[in-house]
Amino acid sequence: MNIKALFLAISLLGGGSAFSVKAQKSAPNDIPLPWYSQKISGCPYAHCSLASSLMVFDYFKGMTADSCRSATEAEAKLVEYQKDYFLKKRAPFKRRTSVAQGGYYSFEIDSLARYYEHMISAEHFMDKDYRALKAYIDQGIPVLINVRHRGSSRGILQPGNHRHWMVLRGMDDTHVWINDPGRSAMMRSKGENLCFPIKKEKGNPAWFDGCWTGRYIVITPRIPRAIARAGELPSIEKVMTIHRPVIDWKELPKVINL
Numbered sequence: 267m268n269i270k271a272l273f274l275a276i277s278l279l280g281g282g283s284a285f286s287v288k289a290q291k292s293a294p295n296d297i298p299l300p301w302y303s304q305k306i307s308g309c310p311y312a313h314c315s316l317a318s319s320l321m322v323f324d325y326f327k328g329m330t331a332d333s334c335r336s337a338t339e340a341e342a343k344l345v346e347y348q349k350d351y352f353l354k355k356r357a358p359f360k361r362r363t364s365v366a367q368g369g370y371y372s373f374e375i376d377s378l379a380r381y382y383e384h385m386i387s388a389e390h391f392m393d394k395d396y397r398a399l400k401a402y403i404d405q406g407i408p409v410l411i412n413v414r415h416r417g418s419s420r421g422i423l424q425p426g427n428h429r430h431w432m433v434l435r436g437m438d439d440t441h442v443w444i445n446d447p448g449r450s451a452m453m454r455s456k457g458e459n460l461c462f463p464i465k466k467e468k469g470n471p472a473w474f475d476g477c478w479t480g481r482y483i484v485i486t487p488r489i490p491r492a493i494a495r496a497g498e499l500p501s502i503e504k505v506m507t508i509h510r511p512v513i514d515w516k517e518l519p520k521v522i523n524l
Contacts, residue, residue, distance in 0.1 A: 292436065292443065292459065293403075293435070293436020293437060293438060293441075293443040293461075294436075294438055295403050295404050295406075295436055295437065295438075296435060296436040296443060296459075297325070297403065297406055297407075297408050297435045297436060298330045298331045298332070298435075299321050299322065299324070299325035299329075299330065299331065299408050299433065299435055299445065300320075300321050300324050300325060300329050300330065300331055300334030300335065300340075301321060301331060301334075301445045301447075301454060301457060301458035301459075302317050302320055302321055302334075302335065302337075302340040302344075302447060302451075303317065303337065303340070303341075303447055303449060303450055303451040303454070303457070304316070304317035304318075304344070304447040304448060305341075305449075305450045305451065306341055306344055306345060307341065313344060313347075313348070313370070314430050314431040314432070314447050314448060315370045315375055315410070315431040316344050316347050316348070316370065316375075316378075317340075317344060317447035318410050318431045318432055318433045318445075318447055319375055319378065319379065319388070319410065319483075319485070320340065320343060320344065320347075321408070321433050321445055321447070322408050322410065322433060322485045323379070323383045323385065323485070325408060326385070326485070326487035331458070331459075337451035340451075341451075347378060347382070351378060351381075351382045352370075352374070352378075356381075356382070357374070357377050357378070357381070358377060358381065359374075359377070372388070372390035372481075372483055373390075375388045375390075375410075375483060376388040376389070376390070376483075379485055384488055385485055385486060385487050385488055386486040386487065386488050387485070387486050388410075388483050388484070388485045388486075389483065389484050389485075389486070390481065390482075390483050391481070391482050391483070391484070392480055392481050393480060394478065394480035396437075396464070399434060399437060399482070400437050402484060403434065403435070403436060403437045407484065408433050408434060408435050408485075409433070409434045409482050409483070409484055410431055410432075410433055410434075410482060410483035410484075410485070411431070411432055411433065411434045411444070411478060411481075411482050412429065412430070412431055412478070412479045412480075412481035412482065413429075413430050413431075413432065413474075413477040413478055413479060414426060414427060414428065414429055414430075414477055414479055415428055415430060415477045416428060422471060422472045423444075423460075423462045423472045423473070423474060423477050424471045424472050424473075424476075424477070425473075425476040425477050426477075429479075430446075430448060431447075432444045432445060432446045432447065432448070433445040433447075434482075435459065436459075436461075440463060440464055440465070441461050441462065441463055441464060442461070442462055442464060442474045443459055443460065443461050444459075444460050444462070445457065445458055445459065445460075446458075446460060462474045
């Protein structure tokens with residue numbers, strides 16, 4: 267085996283993503299939200315949708331990538347969601363209905379957002395519209411994205427059968443930047459702020475459009491009235507509700523045309 271082939275083999279076996287991550291520091295519209303792992307010690311399931319939601323909840327509470335929960339605190343919060351809200355039936359439905367891979371339905375995430383985290387809503391959309399995604403990101407609103415890929419173990423967003431939730435935090439005309447909760451807390455650099463091409467590129471097995479199912483969730487935060495009245499945040503009228511962008515296509519930036 268020559269040196270080049272040996273290097274390639276080591277990169278793949280070591281969980282690297284030599285083909286997948288673009289060598290660019292950040293998106294032009296980057297949202298510096300926290301990153302948390304979905305891995306919970308001692309639990310039978312991994313909860314990608316809960317971990318992704320927690321990233322967005324904490325971002326709307328003022329936390330960023332540099333000022334967020336520790337790995338231990340994030341894990342404790344995810345366990346709290348499961349035990350105190352869903353399993354103790356504090357949720358407004360009789361029982362937890364999701365079973366596959368420990369995932370949660372969109373209405374369960376909406377319930378968690380409304381009744382436990384005091385957000386306005388977590389609205390689910392099924393619409394493969396890149397203009398809408400970019401409009402949200404440009405407004406500083408992170409978006410939960412549902413994908414079908416080959417798994418997070420190698421950090422390559424390659425089409426497959428594994429359903430997974432992650433968070434879109436940046437986007438331009440050709441690439442997306444995501445926070446993937448599918449890596450352990452010890453491998454944060456392999457899950458945080460990863461960049462992938464939207465279209466398939468020659469020689470690169472990782473591409474976003476081949477994995478995105480068209481499903482996404484937008485969480486709308488509730489701004490505390492007392493803080494807003496004190497002038498520390500924009501007025502309630504401006505930030506209380508985030509509306510789905512409805513913009514004439516001529517006014518939007520040029521985004522991928524599939």
